[in-house]
Amino acid sequence: MIKAIKKHKGAILYGSSLALLLLLLRWLEFRFLILSTSLDIYIGIIAVIFTGLGVWLTLKLFKPKAKTIVIEKEVEVYVTPSPQFERNQKELDNLNLTSRELEVLELMAKGMSNQEIANQLFVSLNTVKTHSGKLFEKMEVKRRTQAVDKAKTLSIIP
Template identity: 50%
Template sequence: MVKDLTIEFYLGVVATIFTAVGIWTGLKLTRTKTKVVVQTEFTFNEIELNRLGISKRELEVLTLMAQGLSNQEIADKLFVSLNTIKTHSSNLFLKLEVNRRTQAIQKAKALSLIR
């Protein structure tokens, strides 16, 4: 009789612990997460822009690239041909000394040319 109660008691304790851990885990996983966003004021680096020799149109193209637009979308938005955008992109890559769009965007952000 005592042995049966002890087993039932331990099973009850284990079940309670599992329930508590399950509730705690559920609350932890479903809790809304707060995100802290620190916005700093953007200061455009015109000195670097002039040093690199990037034109206003090339800067426009670079800004639109950073917004995720494709070459065709940029061409449509600026009312120029796709070939013109490819030429601007190529010139930007040379001036920024990069090989890819992502590298150009990353470097332009590091140089404070774009946001």
């Protein structure tokens, strides 16, 4: 949803042009029929003002769009009964995997096929293949089973 004004500059240009054209028409109307169209001018001004108000209000109210905030909370816990998984962040960083690649890896570890992963992530099979391919390169393995085994050994996944 992050589409810049750039993408809609055509729309803005179009709208502005239309607006200018209408203003011109109104102005011409005004010049030749001052009395009978005074109401139209009034209405036009009202419209412009309130459109501006809407824009201003929206910008004012919906402006604080915070970016992703990552809060890492470190909690030391001694867990004897249930074996808790602790991700080895260092190893994970070393591999330099992208978020998508990691997702694919995790689903692979669950025994899912590429097609199933594709459905799960709402992307095409080809995309999953691309991710898995790069994943294998980065992990220096040849097969998904190796990737999963290595990832588990390195405690990258549970």
